[in-house]
Amino acid sequence: MPFRKFLLLGLCVLLPEGSVVAAEAASEAERPREPCGEYQRDDGTVETGFGFVPTQASGTYVQVFENRSEDPVTIREVCACFIKSRGEQEVDFDIVAYRATESGPSAIPFYVAKGQGSVAARRSADAGDFLTTPTELVLPPGRSYVGVRWDPSANRFLHVCADSSEAVESSQVYYRDGASKGWTETTASRDPIFRNNRAIFVRLSPQAAPQSISGTASSPPRPR
Numbered sequence: 001m002p003f004r005k006f007l008l009l010g011l012c013v014l015l016p017e018g019s020v021v022a023a024e025a026a027s028e029a030e031r032p033r034e035p036c037g038e039y040q041r042d043d044g045t046v047e048t049g050f051g052f053v054p055t056q057a058s059g060t061y062v063q064v065f066e067n068r069s070e071d072p073v074t075i076r077e078v079c080a081c082f083i084k085s086r087g088e089q090e091v092d093f094d095i096v097a098y099r100a101t102e103s104g105p106s107a108i109p110f111y112v113a114k115g116q117g118s119v120a121a122r123r124s125a126d127a128g129d130f131l132t133t134p135t136e137l138v139l140p141p142g143r144s145y146v147g148v149r150w151d152p153s154a155n156r157f158l159h160v161c162a163d164s165s166e167a168v169e170s171s172q173v174y175y176r177d178g179a180s181k182g183w184t185e186t187t188a189s190r191d192p193i194f195r196n197n198r199a200i201f202v203r204l205s206p207q208a209a210p211q212s213i214s215g216t217a218s219s220p221p222r223p224r
């Protein structure tokens, strides 16, 4: 499938005939962990970013999290990392959560929270800006999918940070846009931008029982 290739501010952005775009990392440089989110699937170093073409009015990336306890767990904050390859800095997005079905995330989110913040335009995709959104998201026992949704026509050149480090355990990551009939798992996509995807940078801060959430502890729980 042919690709349209753009070189923007030194950042290579591939626009496939589908609706997803990638911000390719310049290198896999070691970077300090961001003090954002308590449970994460990523390793703290950003390799790339996933976006959508600006003709789309809606685009969503979600990642699996598992509540291993028998009780619901309240998530008080969701941290998401974004990369802006060019353009204006203020962004609007939603934190979204979907229940798990046998074939992946459900069709309709069971939770939506508004998020916004400033994302610096960068020349490369090996770092991003971490934005924290207060939530009252309650994860039921078992699997849920939590992620970010935005309007690519209004938030142009926005990408969610992604991890392709080999040492990172692969997470289930799904995406869809306004024209999609359903979800596509990144590992099942033929789109080469998702090759080697391990996780996206969406992190959860539980209110209690943080040990019940799958993922790696990224920072000590805050005093309450």
Ligand SMILES: [Ca+2]
Pocket (backbone or CB within 6 Å): 043, 044, 045, 046, 047, 163, 164, 165
């Ligand atoms: Ca990484």
